[in-house]
Amino acid sequence: MSISTVLRFLLGYRKAIVEVAYCPIALLVGGLFVLSAGFAREYDGEDLLSEPWYVGIPLLASLVSSFILHLVSSRKLLLRAGRLF
Numbered sequence: 001m002s003i004s005t006v007l008r009f010l011l012g013y014r015k016a017i018v019e020v021a022y023c024p025i026a027l028l029v030g031g032l033f034v035l036s037a038g039f040a041r042e043y044d045g046e047d048l049l050s051e052p053w054y055v056g057i058p059l060l061a062s063l064v065s066s067f068i069l070h071l072v073s074s075r076k077l078l079l080r081a082g083r084l085f
Contacts, residue, residue, distance in 0.1 A: 001025065034062045 001023045008016035020026050038058030 031059065034059050
């Protein structure tokens with residue numbers, strides 16, 4: 001996965017989206033982005049040396065919201081296919 005692939009992914013090119021979807025390191029890179037955003041948001045509001053778990057709150061929120069989105073979209077697809085009662 002190159003920088004140009006990431007830029008094309010952000011612009012919505014299908015080939016780049018498929019390439020990122022098959023890249024095993026994409027989840028790690030996304031997790032690092034979420035952690036760095038959480039650090040940037042919390043670095044001056046909390047004492048991160050005594051309570052470092054504050055950096056992980058955005059990661060947890062991201063995982064929960066993506067799980068809920070997955071459940072909702074899966075339910076919609078199953079309803080559309082007629083496989084859900």
